[in-house]
């Protein structure tokens with residue numbers, strides 16, 4: 188941990204902070220690496236809370252407002268902790284006309300959470316996407332990066348069961 192930035196300043200896991208600091212210190216060019224650093228930080232911590240953004244802004248010497256702007260601009264960055272399994276329902280036009288909203292709703296009902304939220308047991312997070320380029324398979328649901336095409340409302344229960352066990 189560097190002298191200038193003390194770990195006690197941040198309400199974050201110290202080991203994870205060290206990992207991230209090592210990654211940042213190994214970068215040749217710091218200021219142009221914000222997106223990569225945010226990806227790495229999200230991989231390590233699972234999400235990008237405010238304290239972590241502050242740490243990154245100080246390490247990279249970039250204004251905190253700019254870091255916050257980037258985090259909120261890109262949908263793949265999240266400021267909320269995510270569940271073990273991420274369920275993404277595509278709400279692009281092709282998927283929407285084939286009933287993606289009903290699928291999303293069924294996930295929300297069965298998991299008893301709102302969109303962009305996680306279940307209390309930390310197992311699932313539901314989120315939405317806008318067209319993932321697989322319109323021929325509409326409606327599309329992606330779970331932990333695995334694409335499920337021609338998804339039906341009846342598949343919701345199966346998917347939840349399957350991922351509850353892994």
Ligand code: FES
Nearest residue numbers: 277279282319321
């Ligand atoms: S609209 Fe869903 S994959 Fe294109």
